[in-house]
Amino acid sequence: MRDSQINVDRERLRVAPSLELAVTWRREVRAGIERIWENVFDWEHLPVLHEMYFNAVEQIEIGDWGWRVALTKNPGTPDRSMVLEMRADREKARYRVQTLSGDGAGTEIWTLLTPLAPHRTAVEVRYYLPERRPERLAALADKYRASCARLWNEDEAMMMRREEMMTRASAERRRSEKPVPLGPSAGLRRRLPLLVEYEGEPFRIVEGEDGSLLAHATICPHWLGPLDEAAPQNGILRCPWHGYRFDMRSGESADGRGYRLAPARALRSTGHRRSEPRPLRPADIRQQHGQQAEQRQESADLIDVIDARRVGEPAERRCPDPGHPER
Ligand code: FES
Numbered sequence: 455m456r457d458s459q460i461n462v463d464r465e466r467l468r469v470a471p472s473l474e475l476a477v478t479w480r481r482e483v484r485a486g487i488e489r490i491w492e493n494v495f496d497w498e499h500l501p502v503l504h505e506m507y508f509n510a511v512e513q514i515e516i517g518d519w520g521w522r523v524a525l526t527k528n529p530g531t532p533d534r535s536m537v538l539e540m541r542a543d544r545e546k547a548r549y550r551v552q553t554l555s556g557d558g559a560g561t562e563i564w565t566l567l568t569p570l571a572p573h574r575t576a577v578e579v580r581y582y583l584p585e586r587r588p589e590r591l592a593a594l595a596d597k598y599r600a601s602c603a604r605l606w607n608e609d610e611a612m613m614m615r616r617e618e619m620m621t622r623a624s625a626e627r628r629r630s631e632k633p634v635p636l637g638p639s640a641g642l643r644r645r646l647p648l649l650v651e652y653e654g655e656p657f658r659i660v661e662g663e664d665g666s667l668l669a670h671a672t673i674c675p676h677w678l679g680p681l682d683e684a685a686p687q688n689g690i691l692r693c694p695w696h697g698y699r700f701d702m703r704s705g706e707s708a709d710g711r712g713y714r715l716a717p718a719r720a721l722r723s724t725g726h727r728r729s730e731p732r733p734l735r736p737a738d739i740r741q742q743h744g745q746q747a748e749q750r751q752e753s754a755d756l757i758d759v760i761d762a763r764r765v766g767e768p769a770e771r772r773c774p775d776p777g778h779p780e781r
């Protein structure tokens with residue numbers, strides 16, 4: 455870690471004198487500092503990506519200086535609600551999250567960042583708590599060490615995936631309209647959910663509510679989140695990063711937040727046989743009746759392509775300017 459951050463003591467940070475340092479936690483994160491700032495300003499992911507710790511969040515104020523939110527811990531009862539404020543000092547590559555009211559009021563969590571490489575940043579997190587009893591401080595230190603590790607693991611995974619998706623979005627795409635061979639429908643259904651690429655875009659093939667097969671877009675139009683990890687519920691996909699919801703068939707927003715997913719594609723059967731069913735052999739005759747029926751069915755029902763026709767209207771993908779999260 456560079457000297458610029460390692461020697462920053464609490465006097466320079468102006469930590470309240472009444473607070474005790476409980477934990478200093480360090481690690482390297484596989485993300486560049488711009489991705490980290492984006493993540494720090496992104497308060498909205500707290501109860502979704504980190505649902506193990508948080509239940510709900512509401513914005514009170516936001517600006518270039520940072521944000522103030524009302525955050526409820528999990529399990530979410532009113533007494534578990536607190537007001538948090540994040541103040542960023544980009545020039546000095548550090549930020550403070552302070553508990554203004556509620557559980558742990560007065561706590562200051564300082565995070566000091568040191569860029570190491572385009573996709574690597576050293577992170578140091580310090581917890582200053584309004585607590586003087588040594589045994590209580592030690593117990594809290596253990597708790598915060600564990601939660602800090604988990605929170606940064608989850609954030610790191612999100613930042614890395616977002617970096618990958620942004621690189622992919624800006625790269626020249628090879629837009630092939632060639633059919634995607636998917637094989638017989640019975641075999642295809644056994645392989646669901648199935649990820650495929652068509653016209654340079656990723657899709658996931660799933661069974662719709664009515665039993666028909668469809669290929670839905672897997673990139674969330676909000677911040678490029680991974681919808682291929684979302685389990686469809688009643689035809690709705692919920693993004694695992696900020697919880698925005700979309701109708702998986704039409705792509706319409708299911709929560710009124712104004713974003714729209716690319717509409718799903720239909721699957722089309724070529725309607726021809728890959729090969730004529732071969733004559734039955736003695737071994738086939740010993741098979742169960744159901745197996746024979748499936749074999750015949752697979753030969754006759756061949757699905758070759760994702761249809762070029764979209765199920766709904768084309769969607770426009772909106773992605774906020776990195777560093778200026780759209781809120
Ligand atoms: S990336 Fe934010 S809701 Fe999907």
Ligand SMILES: [Fe+2]
Nearest residue numbers: 499504605609
């Ligand atoms: Fe986070």
